[in-house]
Amino acid sequence: MHLAHPRRRRRPGLAAAAALSVLLVLAFAGPARATADDPAAGTATDVVGATPPMGWNSWNQFGCDISDQVIRQEARALVSTGLRDAGYVYVDIDDCWQAPERSAEGALQADPTRFPQGIKPLADYVHSLGLKLGIYGNPGKRSCAQRNRGYPGLSGSLGHVQQDADTFASWGVDYLKYDWCGANEYGVDRATAFAQMRDALRATGRDIVYSINPSDGNALGATGYWGDVATQWRTTGDIKPVWDQGAAGVVNILDKQVGLARFAGPGHWNDPDMLEVGVVPGGYTAGYPGLTDTEARAHFGMWAMLAAPLIAGADIRDLDATSRDILANREVIAVDQDPAGIEGSRIRDDGDQEVWAKPLADGSVAVALLNRSATSRSMSTTAAAVGLAGDTTGYRVRDLWAHDSTETAGVVGANVPAHGVALYRVTPIDNPTQEPPHTGLQLTGLGTVTGGEPVTATATFTNHGVLPVQSAELGVSAPQGWQVRATSPTSFPAVASGRSVQATFRLTPPEPDRLFPVDELTATAEGRWHGRLRWSTSTTVTVPMTSPPVRAPYRTYSSATDAPARYAQLDDTFGISGAGSDLYKNADAYTTVYRPGAVTGSATVETTVTGADRLSGFGKAGILVRDDATASDTGPEGVILLVSPSGGIQLEWNSTGGTRINAVTPPNGTIPYTLPVHLRLVRTAADTYAGYYSLDGTSWHPVGTATVPGQGAVQDAGMFVTSHATGSPATVRFTGFTVSSQ
Numbered sequence: 001m002h003l004a005h006p007r008r009r010r011r012p013g014l015a016a017a018a019a020l021s022v023l024l025v026l027a028f029a030g031p032a033r034a035t036a037d038d039p040a041a042g043t044a045t046d047v048v049g050a051t052p053p054m055g056w057n058s059w060n061q062f063g064c065d066i067s068d069q070v071i072r073q074e075a076r077a078l079v080s081t082g083l084r085d086a087g088y089v090y091v092d093i094d095d096c097w098q099a100p101e102r103s104a105e106g107a108l109q110a111d112p113t114r115f116p117q118g119i120k121p122l123a124d125y126v127h128s129l130g131l132k133l134g135i136y137g138n139p140g141k142r143s144c145a146q147r148n149r150g151y152p153g154l155s156g157s158l159g160h161v162q163q164d165a166d167t168f169a170s171w172g173v174d175y176l177k178y179d180w181c182g183a184n185e186y187g188v189d190r191a192t193a194f195a196q197m198r199d200a201l202r203a204t205g206r207d208i209v210y211s212i213n214p215s216d217g218n219a220l221g222a223t224g225y226w227g228d229v230a231t232q233w234r235t236t237g238d239i240k241p242v243w244d245q246g247a248a249g250v251v252n253i254l255d256k257q258v259g260l261a262r263f264a265g266p267g268h269w270n271d272p273d274m275l276e277v278g279v280v281p282g283g284y285t286a287g288y289p290g291l292t293d294t295e296a297r298a299h300f301g302m303w304a305m306l307a308a309p310l311i312a313g314a315d316i317r318d319l320d321a322t323s324r325d326i327l328a329n330r331e332v333i334a335v336d337q338d339p340a341g342i343e344g345s346r347i348r349d350d351g352d353q354e355v356w357a358k359p360l361a362d363g364s365v366a367v368a369l370l371n372r373s374a375t376s377r378s379m380s381t382t383a384a385a386v387g388l389a390g391d392t393t394g395y396r397v398r399d400l401w402a403h404d405s406t407e408t409a410g411v412v413g414a415n416v417p418a419h420g421v422a423l424y425r426v427t428p429i430d431n432p433t434q435e436p437p438h439t440g441l442q443l444t445g446l447g448t449v450t451g452g453e454p455v456t457a458t459a460t461f462t463n464h465g466v467l468p469v470q471s472a473e474l475g476v477s478a479p480q481g482w483q484v485r486a487t488s489p490t491s492f493p494a495v496a497s498g499r500s501v502q503a504t505f506r507l508t509p510p511e512p513d514r515l516f517p518v519d520e521l522t523a524t525a526e527g528r529w530h531g532r533l534r535w536s537t538s539t540t541v542t543v544p545m546t547s548p549p550v551r552a553p554y555r556t557y558s559s560a561t562d563a564p565a566r567y568a569q570l571d572d573t574f575g576i577s578g579a580g581s582d583l584y585k586n587a588d589a590y591t592t593v594y595r596p597g598a599v600t601g602s603a604t605v606e607t608t609v610t611g612a613d614r615l616s617g618f619g620k621a622g623i624l625v626r627d628d629a630t631a632s633d634t635g636p637e638g639v640i641l642l643v644s645p646s647g648g649i650q651l652e653w654n655s656t657g658g659t660r661i662n663a664v665t666p667p668n669g670t671i672p673y674t675l676p677v678h679l680r681l682v683r684t685a686a687d688t689y690a691g692y693y694s695l696d697g698t699s700w701h702p703v704g705t706a707t708v709p710g711q712g713a714v715q716d717a718g719m720f721v722t723s724h725a726t727g728s729p730a731t732v733r734f735t736g737f738t739v740s741s742q
Contacts, residue, residue, distance in 0.1 A: 047267035048207050049231035051337040052309045053175065055090025055134065056083075057274050060241070060313035063284040064096035064145055067114040068122055075126050077316035084131060086328045087337065088312060090175045090209070091126050092134030093119075095145040100153030106160060108167050123172035134175030134209070135168060139193035140183030147182055157197065158186055165200035168208065175209040176201065178230075190214060194229050211271065211309070224260060227268030232309050235260060239273040241281055242288045242616060243295045243419055244372075245725050250276070250291070250299045251372055257306055257343075264307050264343035271309050275300060278314030278323030281616075287646035289616040293322050297401065298370065298421040300326050304336035305344035305358050305368050305423075331400040332423065335366045344368070347386065353379055353416075357386040364427035366400075371416035376542060378442050380413030383426055394432035394466050398425040406439075407432035409497055411464040413440050415539045433530050437465025440500075441539045443476065443523040450546040451511035456487065459523045462500040469495040469535070472527040474503040479519050481510030495527075509545055515568040515575035515733060517545040547575065550593055554718075558591040559632030562727045565591045573610075576621075577731040580722035583620055583640065584652070584661050594629040594718025595739065602742040603683050605717045608697070608735045609643050610676040615730040619723045620644045623681045625689070629716035633659050639708050640720065641681040641691040645673045651681075651691035651703050657710030665704035676735075682742075687711050 056074060058066050075091045078084045097119070099109040110118045123133040136143065138156040145151035157164045157178075168176060178197055180190065194212050201208050213234040214226060226233040236256045240248040247253075253272050260270045277296040281288045291299060303310060312327055319327075335358060344358030344366065352373035358366040365386045369379040383395050390410075397412055398405045400423040407429065414422035429435075440462035449455050459474045472492040478484050483506075490503040509519070521543055526536035547568035550556055558565035560580030568575035578591025599605065605623050612621060626638025637654035640661070644650065647664075649671040655663040671693065678694040687710070691703035717739050723730035 049209050049269065050266045051339065051341065052269050052307055053090055053209050053211070053232065054087040054310040054333075054337075055092055055132070055175070056088060056312045056316060057092040057094055057134070057177075059094035060239075060274060060276065060279050060285055061283070061315045064149065064151055065283065066093065066096060068117060071122060072125060074316050075129055075131055077319070078131060079129050081316060081319060081324055082328055083312070083316065083324070084129070086330060087333055088310070088327070089130070090132050090134045090311070092136075092175055092177060092311065094136045094177065095143045095179070096151055097136065098143065098153060098155040100155075102155070102160075106163060108155060108160075108164055118171075119173070120171040127172060132174035133172060134177060134211075135171075135173050136177045136179065137164060137168075137197070138179050138181055138183065139197065140181065140186045140188055142181070144179055144181040156183065156186075158183070158188060161196045162200045162203065165197065165204050169201075169204035169206040173206075173208060175211065177211045177213070179213045180215065181213070191229075194226070198229050225263045227263060227265070231267060232269040232271040234271045234273060236272055239276060240288045241276040241279040241285050241290045243291060244728060245288070245616070250295065250302070254302055254306075258346055261343035261345045264341065266339070266341040269307060269309055270343060272303065272306060274311040274313040275303060275327070276313055277326050278312070278319050280315065280318075287617040289614055292419065293326075294417050294420045296323060296326050298419060300329070301332055301368060301400070301421045301423045302356070302370065304332045305356050305366060307336060307338070307341060307343040307358070310336055329400065331398070331403065331425070335360070335400070335423075335425070338366075348381065353377055355379075355381045355385070359387060360425070362427070364425050367412055367424045367426050369412075369414055369416050369422040371418060371420050374418050376415055376417050376420075378413065378440070379416050379422070380411055380440070383408070383410045383412065383428075386412075386426065388426060388428060392428040393430045394428075396427045396429045396432075396435055397438045398427070399423075400425060405435045406437060407435040407466065408438035408464045409466045411440075412438070413464065415442065415541075418542075432466045436529050436533070436535045437463055437467065437469055439463055439465070439469070439525065439537055441523055441525050441537055443521060443539065443541045446507075446521070446541065446543050448544045448546060449507075449509045451509050454483075454506050454508040457505050457507050457521070458502055459505065459525075460500055460502045461495065461525045463495045463497055465529070466497050467529060468497065470528045470531070472501065472525060474501070475524045476505045476507070477522045477524065478507060482519070482521075483508040509543075512545055512548050513570075515570055515573060516547050516566065516577065516731065519543050519545065550574070553595050554593050555596060555629075556593055557630045560589040560591050560722060562589070563729045565729075566731075567593055569593070572736050574719055574734040574737065575731065576719060576721045576734070577729045578721045578723065579725065579727055579729045581726045582618070582724055583720075583722040584618075586660075588633040588637070588660055590624065590632070590720045590722045592624055592629055592718040592720040593737075594624065594716050594720075595737075596629070596716050597714050598717040598739040599625055599683060599715040600741065601683075601713065602685065603717075604740050604742060605681045605738070606679065607719055607737045608676055608678045609732060610735045611733040612675060613731045614725075614728060615721070615723065615732060616645055617724050618644055618646045619721075619725065619730050620647070621721045621730070621732040622679050622719070623717070624720040625681060625683070625715050625717045627712040627715050629718055635659065636710050636712075637661055638711065638715065639681070639689045639706055641679050641703065643673060643675065643677050643679070648673050649677065649679075649693045649703055651689070651706055653689070653706040653708045655707070655709075657708075663706065665706070671701075671703065683715075684742075686713070
């Protein structure tokens with residue numbers, strides 16, 4: 001949201017001009033040598049990796065399931081989608097390309113079944129498409145897949161460093177990913193091993209991007225700097241397609257980058273791992289929820305702010321249009337590839353709201369307003385705060401998502417969606433009348449609303465531009481069923497620079513017809529700028545509505561206190577939203593809708609798990625039966641029949657009559673995770689239970705049986721959820737819940 005004004009172009013302040021001059025001198029002075037004391041010294045534009053490498057990597061989407069055919073298809077897809085022309089030129093074959101054995105001469109070989117022609121013909125084909133080929137190696141004896149995933153052979157470079165470098169060069173390899181992965185188990189010194197391959201690659205005479213992963217448990221060494229060794233180096237463990245989870249989510253990895261900007265520059269880059277944009281969870285990433293479109297934009301935008309290598313991890317052949325557009329956004333890519341090579345830094349941290357700034361070679365600054373919270377937020381900063389000189393008439397604010405420009409007197413702001421980022425390029429200008437004004441528009445006073453009960457909302461419009469906004473008109477639109485009525489004036493002759501106006505509206509939502517109803521309301525503002533030019537803006541607010549309540553004889557309970565629990569019921573459909581660290585040996589945290597005393601003697605409990613949002617990893621949902629559903633960690637545990645993204649369909653219980661689950665059948669992944677799924681839990685005797693599942697509600701299949709000592713004659717039965725992600729609720733929908741005596 002925005003507006004504009006005319007201004008005289010003035011030179012940047014002396015400090016900014018001097019800094020820019022130094023950057024330009026360094027950028028064209030030839031190959032300067034970076035050091036740990038002065039890591040940014042290597043700013044030559046003629047070095048390998050003068051800007052962060054861009055391309056594609058096979059691991060996150062394919063794992064070991066790769067072949068010559070897959071790599072050729074992905075290479076063609078980079079061309080056909082336009083991603084090659086956007087800069088994605090490296091086609092990186094990750095682990096599992098190797099034959100189990102070296103040749104008689106000790107040379108590496110490609111797997112003869114999956115790469116029957118070998119690597120050189122594949123490299124030649126990739127080169128013919130205007131692309132470059134990358135490959136995977138390891139300084140120990142075993143690759144990560146050989147060490148951790150049962151891939152056969154010993155294909156590490158220990159004892160073969162120069163031979164392997166020569167082999168890669170002879171094949172036409174342009175990029176080497178060299179992965180530590182426990183090489184110390186063979187007495188290998190980390191720094192020495194990576195330097196040896198550096199020297200070996202240089203000795204080949206071929207320009208090869210050298211990408212290293214020096215971390216075990218995210219250890220970066222004494223300084224965290226590897227710029228005198230590699231083109232880029234991993235700064236964290238492996239990323240997964242999830243926003244916030246453990247150490248693997250987008251924001252978890254982003255946090256690890258704070259303080260590392262001084263190590264980055266042309267030819268030497270911090271690498272926070274590949275892009276999860278468009279990655280469909282499965283295989284190596286099974287059990288993770290994937291990123292929403294908003295999260296994917298934030299992920300891509302923040303990696304550009306970090307001047308990170310942009311290595312796509314999705315299946316480019318099946319890339320959806322939105323993911324393709326995110327990856328191909330030339331204006332965001334330009335921030336990442338800026339020739340100054342300055343990594344962005346976090347300049348403000350307000351908890352879930354952060355401001356990042358990245359100086360660019362032309363004197364402008366890229367600005368990111370990052371909203372990590374679960375609700376939309378109004379956020380702002382100023383040109384001065386991001387390091388721009390104040391001796392100018394105004395600033396152009398270029399929205400890198402919307403691809404439009406506005407003008408501001410200094411404030412840069414936006415309504416940022418949950419898990420989203422507003423991304424701007426802010427440039428000093430001397431004639432702001434050429435752009436419409438940068439503005440702020442908020443709709444407040446809503447919170448959680450209840451069907452049929454009116455609320456008053458306030459639309460606030462602020463002019464951040466230099467010239468006044470004329471003939472301003474405010475409004476609110478809502479989905480069908482809502483009633484909207486203005487309760488104050490909505491028209492304003494003029495709004496001066498830096499001033500705000502408000503209008504109030506009476507809004508009445510309809511009665512809920514969904515389990516967890518959420519609607520979107522849109523505030524609008526329109527008017528004129530520079531005398532006669534029409535202008536408009538809008539902002540959309542997500543409004544949660546009170547859920548239809550759970551009715552008797554059902555009750556609700558949650559021992560997952562790390563996030564608020566929510567419950568809903570519409571006829572025979574139920575919704576449960578709850579967090580919880582675990583429902584197993586480590587914790588007894590769950591959220592349930594249950595019927596007290598429903599199981600008396602032998603009985604059958606049935607429900608259908610119809611859908612789940614944000615249920616990932618070892619999160620669980622299904623049927624819970626225990627003596628007292630509210631006796632978490634105090635009464636006997638009982639038994640659960642569950643569906644889990646990582647575990648599949650399983651039966652779990654306590655085998656000793658204790659308060660925590662300690663037994664499970666079958667092993668994880670034996671029965672694949674699928675939704676919807678019908679679940680049936682049968683109590684056949686005092687302490688004996690059997691679980692079944694069905695995909696069609698007709699044909700039932702056994703899950704397993706359990707002997708659970710010390711169970712009462714009368715038990716509670718219900719539906720439950722645990723997200724297995726502290727502070728991050730999962731929302732699960734159930735259809736039908738029946739308990740019948742036998």
